[in-house]
Amino acid sequence: MPDSVPAPAGSTTPVTSSSTRRFTAEDEALLRESLRRCAPSAFEAAVQFRKTGNHEHVPSILMGIIERFVEPDLRPKLREGDDDLRLVEDLGIDSLTMMEIVILAEGVLQMSINNEELRNLRNIGDIKAFIDAKIRGVPTAAPARFTPVDELSAVLPVQPPFLFLNEASVGPDGAKGKYRITGQEFFLQGHFKGNPVMPASIMIEAIGQLAMLYLIQAMPVEAGQIVTPGSIYFTGCEGIRAHRICRPGDTLSLSIKPKRSKCPLATFEGSIRVGQEKAVMVEELTLTFGLMPKPESA
16 A cells, blocks of 8 residues: 555645654665666665655655666766756657656655646756645645747747747746757857857847747736737846856757846846856846737737
């Protein structure tokens, strides 16, 4: 008999702490067998979780399980601890592999996960937040709105070759995006000769474009109104720090969070990282915008 009863799919009932039942030597042997191809740290964390019910051990369990199914050459990237790592694009996890991960996690964590709940999990951070909510018995956060590169041009007034986002996810609390420096960007021909370096001003522009997307897709405004895409312009920027030189081959992970807004101004904080390294930090970036009536079909 399991130590606890799995919560029904979509339930907000917390998973019963395994500390309410004695964790036996037989339980430990079964757990060791389940995680035999995972890192020892995952097994150790799983034992502690099953003994105490302490949620702090769950991330180590999840990372160990995911690493088990990731190709060996990609595992160092996973160990860097970047929550923005994408399951498909960065780690090569297809739908069948994802199901294997879920089945193993269900057994180890003694919970039930509905397949439909997995559709919007795109990166490591999504998985951690989803499992944490399931274990605590709280509603899972609304999924971020994902916009791939082929749709960004239709949403944003900024167009290639001056569009510096390859993809973006927008939620109520902010937005995240990716941009890979290819080396073919027109401005790298002269910045610098024989030493292509991404200009810091262009990286700030990329942060501004992500903030622009948030304004269009998620900014709370008056009922019956929406932000006019063609009305958004740069107003000011404060507290800029450049920490890292970025070159062709680097993938920029962008993030913005709204700080305050009142039409016609919205102020954001933003950052760019390459892996776990800081590249650019912006304390305040302000955009001006206008509103228009929401189309009836929208």
